[in-house]
Amino acid sequence: MSSKPQAASSKWNFNFVKASKYFYTFSIVLTLAGILSLAVFGLNYGVDFRSGSNVDVSVSKAATQAQVQKVLADAKLDPEANITAGTDRVSIRFPEVLTDDEVETLQTTFNSQIDPNASYEINTVDVEMAKELERNALLAIAVASIGIVIYVTIRFEWGFALSAVVALLHDAFLVISVFSILRLEVNLTFIVAILTIIGFSINDTIVIFDRIRENLRFAKKQTPHDLEDVVNKSVSQTMTRSLGTVFTVFIAAFALLVLGSESIRMFSLAMVIGLLFGAYSSIFIASPLWLALRSKKKPSAAKPSKATT
Amino acid sequence: MKRIVSFIVIVLVSIGIMVWSTPNLLNSVRLGLDLKGGFEILYEASPMTGGEEVTRESLNETARSLEKRVDALGGSEPEITTEGTNRIRLRIAGVTDEKAVRERIKEPANLTFRSLGNSSEENTTGSGADAEDETAAESTDSTNASGSPDAAASGTEQEGATEESAAQADPYQGYDKVELTGNDFKPNGASVQFDQLGNPMISIELKDAQKFADVTGRLVGQPMAIFLDDQLLSAPEVKQRITGGTAQISGKFTREEAQNLRDTINLGALPLKLTEKYSQSVGATLGQLSLDQTLRAGIIGSIIILIFMVFMYRVPGLIAAFCLIIHTWGTILVFIWADITLTLPGIAAFILGIGMAVDANIITYERIKEEMRSGKSIMSAFRAGSKSSFRTVMDAQITTLIAGAVMFWLGTGSVRGFALVLMIDIITSIITNVVLSRFLLSLLVKAKSLKKPGYFGVKESEIREL
Secondary structure, X not given: OOOOOOOOOOOOOOOHHHHHHHHHHHHHHHHHHHHHHHHXXXXXXXXXXXXXXXXXXXXXXXXXXXXXXXXXXXXXXXOOOEEEEOXXXXXXXXXXXXXXXXXXXXXXXXXXXXXXXXXXXXXXXXXXXXXXXXXXXXXXXXXXXXXXXXXXXXXXXXXXXXXXXXXHHHHHHHHHHHHHHOOOEEXXXXXXXXXXXXXXXXXXXXXXXXXXXXXXXXXXXXXXXXXXXXXXXXXXXOHXXXXXXXXXXXXXXXXXXXXXXXXXXXHHHHHHHHHHHHHHHHHHHHHHHHHHHHHHHHHHHHOOXXXXX | OHHHHHHHHHHHHHHHHHHHHHHHHXXXXXXXXXXXXXXXXXXXXXXXXXXXXXXXXXHHHHHHHHHHHHHHOOOOOOEEEEEOOOEEEEEEEOOOOHHHHHHHHHOOOOEEEEEOOOOOHHHHOOOXXXXXXXXXXXXXXXXXXXXXXXXXXXHOOOOOXXXXXXXXXXXXXXXXXXXXXXXXXXXXXXEEEEOOOOOXXXXXXXXXXXXXXXXXXXXXXXXXXXXXXOEEEEOEEEOOOOOOOEEEEEOXXXXXXXXXXXXXXXXXXXXXXXXXXXXXXXXXXXXXXXXXXXXXXXXXXXXXXXXXXXXXHHHHHHHHHHHHHHHHHHHHHHHHHOOOEXXXXXXXXXXXXXXXXXXXHHHHHHHHHHHHHOOOOHHHHXXXXXXXXXXXXXXXXXXXXXXXXXXXXXXXXXXXXXXXXXXXXXXXXXXXXXXXXXXXXXXXXXXXXXXXXXXXXXXXXXXXXX
């Protein structure tokens, strides 16, 4: 953040509408890449989405890969398990669900061979459950979008509602795409992150739309060019706020990413990426999109049938 | 002057209350198992025999019996909830012997009707005449507490047979002969009925009328105790031989007791098999580590946000920072009052909620600054800025609230917890960072103590001439 307060709305003077075609292109390319990546590679599902057990051990002294391997062998457990050994944490992923007895054998063997003070986190999952949660989340997004469309249509008009929902779906989808392209692990908290991103995206967009609505009342609405001015003016007037808000939430999410617990690391990463997309889409996608919808409607606006405000 | 005084009083009193209450507050937040250690298991229930449906009652009854079993093992406040049509979610925080709990839970509910074990053959004949009479069994011990069974019944002709079972450790209190098991009852055959006086009684139906007639015939005048696992629920006395395959158990039941007994018998007739669908187990140390790390992240993030606010908005920024602290404190207070379990995703929602609360202030202050730059006086800039930003803030918050409500409504598990915290956050932030912060700022503005635009972070040079 610059230390100098900005002169009234002059600092951000920029033709957002004109530049929007580049951003549209960027978003479309990324969306296509996302679709392609999802179709070809899918998502890198974490243990939440794959049947199996994940054992996280917090150790007081460093353990090596070989040591853990030996524990598995001695405990007669699947040697195929994927081991990540670190200085204070060891992760073992089994492709099948461990029984209670196996878990106990593992713990006693590990305690006796490596670290008697180890603390365990064991997650077991049936794939159906996670898939169901995923379906529930998608349903929640669909229903939430409808709710938002209804509210925004009542308070604003349908053009705003549609653009806002396109922007939020865009944000959610791009985060999923990035996770697919970069092969980042997707687990249950990722779903929570996507839902939060949607919340923020809509919050961000509504503030800009509110300003457009306000400026519309005083603007002449003759030519498409007039509307374009209104959009540019509104986006630049709210720019300081948009940046300020993104900065504060970003700081919170970033602190979680860097300093927070291991178990919510992917959550925080999804949040950080999603916040950036959210701010980007409210500024460069949602508002120009509204303008495009509005201008398209313009020729037929003479007819009283669908005219709004 | 009066306004300045009330401003200072409000700030000092709030700080006082917060400082005084915070240490206790933090300790009384109920922590989820991911922060405290413990385990969570999601079970899917299916009928033992197959073919039959899982009913609402049998699911609830299973959940109730799980709760009793876990309580009996001395677990700390198990949280057992039913989900959907056939799921049971079990959360136990801070438990030490996970294995014992798990094994205990996996056993299906075992319903037995037991006699004292000494069959009295002479009673099997004779009372066939009034066989159709359905009000046959009358309870002598109607409560489902595990009090002692009817003393008279165990006294008479059973001494010999109950010798070994009279031992203190016997959970069946002498009722050592299993006469009927859950399998003998018709699925969903038990129901609650009312006699002429309106007292509730339980009607039961059996699969094999002949077997029931034999058993009841043998036990006329003796108690037949109903056990779920090793817990005595009721010990009605058999009045006569019952041949129709149906019977009533009457006694001094409350309506609720009768319903519970009905559900228990129905569950016994159709025990549910529980399959683990999902489980999570967190060691206590690891939970503490996650909590510490996440809290530290939250505190550092919050401090940066506070500094940013003061830097950007000066005096109003200071008020926003103050309200933000109250917001955090108030939200924790709501957690305690509503007895909400705080989990890791919940803390994440909480920290992000801080960002959203600050957003309300940023929108308002940006607007005030804008009005000031356009040449308005501080007073009218404050009025106009607060008024026009209020609508924006509310629209933004309500839209997010809608998203949160939908998540809460449709979500399960962690999604639901997250949505709940998000909604609480939004509501408290409207109170603190919209209403309270505006009120505090209005006190200062009206007292004319903020005379320079610099107090708002606006430079004189930026102000346009009107």
